[in-house]
Amino acid sequence: MKKTILILCFLVLILPLVTITSLSAENQGFTVASCSLPSQFSWRDINGTDYTTPVKNQAPAPTCESYGLCASLETLMQYTLGEVYTPDLSETHLYFYAGGTYERGYVNIMDAANYLIEHGVPDEGCYPDPHRAFDYPYESLPGWENRTTKITEWGWVEHDQESIKTALIEHGPLAICVHFMKDFLYYRGGVYRHRWGGSAGGHVMCMVGYDDTEQCWIVKNSAGTTWGEDGWVRIAYDEDMFADWYGPGTGIMYIDGVHGNLKPFHTYVRGRAFSTLFRSLPIQKAAARIIGDLTVQVTAENTNSVEFYLDSLIQYTDDEAPFTWELHASRGLHTLEVRATNGSNISLDLRDIYVLT
Known part of the structure; x- marks a missing residue:
C-alpha cells in the first residue's frame, strides 16, 4: 500500500491562507476576551x-x-x-x-x-x-x-x-x-x-x-x-x-x-507510520522518512492548479482536482514543496523528507 501525504490548502479570492496542515488535525485558537475566566x-x-x-x-x-x-x-x-x-x-x-x-x-x-x-x-x-x-x-x-x-x-x-x-x-x-x-x-x-x-x-x-x-x-x-x-x-x-x-x-x-518543522520523528514504511525506526542512522531526525512509494495529495478549494517541487525544481503541475503527484526520489534528504494558485494568489507548504530506498 502506498503512503499518502495529505496537504490541505485553501485559497480565497483576495488573500491566500498560507498555513497548510499535513498528516494531522489542526486545533483552532480561542479567545477568552468575552468569557469569564475558569477557576x-x-x-x-x-x-x-x-x-x-x-x-x-x-x-x-x-x-x-x-x-x-x-x-x-x-x-x-x-x-x-x-x-x-x-x-x-x-x-x-x-x-x-x-x-x-x-x-x-x-x-x-x-x-x-x-x-x-x-x-x-x-x-x-x-x-x-x-x-x-x-x-x-x-x-x-x-x-x-x-x-x-x-x-x-x-x-x-x-x-x-x-x-x-x-x-x-x-x-x-x-x-x-x-x-x-x-x-x-x-x-x-x-x-x-x-x-x-x-x-x-x-x-x-x-x-x-x-x-x-x-x-x-x-x-x-x-x-x-x-x-x-x-x-x-x-x-x-x-x-x-x-x-x-x-x-x-x-x-x-x-x-x-x-x-515550521513541528514533528521531528516520522517514518513511513509502505503505508504505515512509525514514530522512530532506525535510531542509529545518521540522518536528519526532523525529516519525514520515506520507504517505498509516496503519493503527495493536496486538498485545495478555489484552486486552479497545484505545482509540485522537489529540491526547488518543479516536477509536475496538476490542473485538476484531486491534485496528486507520485514522488520518486533518490536516497537522501530532499525538500518537498507544493504551490497552489487560483490565478491571483499563491499558497505554499514545505516538507523535509528523507528517502531511505
Missing part, C-alpha cells in the same frame, strides 16, 4: 490531555531562559498538531546562537525570542545538551536550518492575575522571569510561599496554569525531577516573584504563532 486551567490537562513535555535538567549550564522558552514552545507544538508526541527542542542551540555564553551566565530573553522568530530552534538531535561543564560544541550539525520550529510573535504580559490567566489561555504557557529566595532551592512540595532566607538570584521558568482553589500558579522548572513536585512547583498568587529585568511591564513573556 482552574492548566496545559497539563486540556480536556484530559497533557500537552506539556517531560521536565528537563539544565545543570550545569546557566540556560534557564532557553529552557523556559522551549518548554512553552514544545507544548504549543503538540497542541497545534493535536497530539502528544514529546518533541524535544535544543535549548543549548537557542542559548548560544541567540548570544548567550557560559561565562556571562545568561542570554537576553528578548534576543532569544527574536531568534525564534528569525531562525527558529532545531530539535535536540542537532545540538544535544552535553550536561557537562564547559564541554560545549559551539556549532550545531550541518543542516539544522531545515529542522527548526519558529514563532511569529512574542510579547509581555501585565503582572495582574487576570492578565496572566488570560494570556495562559489565549497564548499558551508563559516564560516567567523571577527573583527567588534561598528557601526556593529546597522546595519539596505544596504551594510555595517564602519562609526563610535572603535573595538567592534570578531564574526563568515556564508557567502552564493556575488554580484559584489553591490560589497558585502552576510552573515547570528545569532542575530535574528530583526537585519540587517531580520538577514542578506551585507558587502562591501573593508571592512577589516576577522580575522586570528588561524594564517596566516586563518579566512575563508569551509566544505565539508556532510553525
Whole structure:
C-alpha cells in the first residue's frame, strides 16, 4: 500500500491562507476576551490531555531562559498538531546562537525570542545538551536550518492575575522571569510561599496554569525531577516573584504563532507510520522518512492548479482536482514543496523528507 501525504490548502479570492496542515488535525485558537475566566486551567490537562513535555535538567549550564522558552514552545507544538508526541527542542542551540555564553551566565530573553522568530530552534538531535561543564560544541550539525520550529510573535504580559490567566489561555504557557529566595532551592512540595532566607538570584521558568482553589500558579522548572513536585512547583498568587529585568511591564513573556518543522520523528514504511525506526542512522531526525512509494495529495478549494517541487525544481503541475503527484526520489534528504494558485494568489507548504530506498 502506498503512503499518502495529505496537504490541505485553501485559497480565497483576495488573500491566500498560507498555513497548510499535513498528516494531522489542526486545533483552532480561542479567545477568552468575552468569557469569564475558569477557576482552574492548566496545559497539563486540556480536556484530559497533557500537552506539556517531560521536565528537563539544565545543570550545569546557566540556560534557564532557553529552557523556559522551549518548554512553552514544545507544548504549543503538540497542541497545534493535536497530539502528544514529546518533541524535544535544543535549548543549548537557542542559548548560544541567540548570544548567550557560559561565562556571562545568561542570554537576553528578548534576543532569544527574536531568534525564534528569525531562525527558529532545531530539535535536540542537532545540538544535544552535553550536561557537562564547559564541554560545549559551539556549532550545531550541518543542516539544522531545515529542522527548526519558529514563532511569529512574542510579547509581555501585565503582572495582574487576570492578565496572566488570560494570556495562559489565549497564548499558551508563559516564560516567567523571577527573583527567588534561598528557601526556593529546597522546595519539596505544596504551594510555595517564602519562609526563610535572603535573595538567592534570578531564574526563568515556564508557567502552564493556575488554580484559584489553591490560589497558585502552576510552573515547570528545569532542575530535574528530583526537585519540587517531580520538577514542578506551585507558587502562591501573593508571592512577589516576577522580575522586570528588561524594564517596566516586563518579566512575563508569551509566544505565539508556532510553525515550521513541528514533528521531528516520522517514518513511513509502505503505508504505515512509525514514530522512530532506525535510531542509529545518521540522518536528519526532523525529516519525514520515506520507504517505498509516496503519493503527495493536496486538498485545495478555489484552486486552479497545484505545482509540485522537489529540491526547488518543479516536477509536475496538476490542473485538476484531486491534485496528486507520485514522488520518486533518490536516497537522501530532499525538500518537498507544493504551490497552489487560483490565478491571483499563491499558497505554499514545505516538507523535509528523507528517502531511505
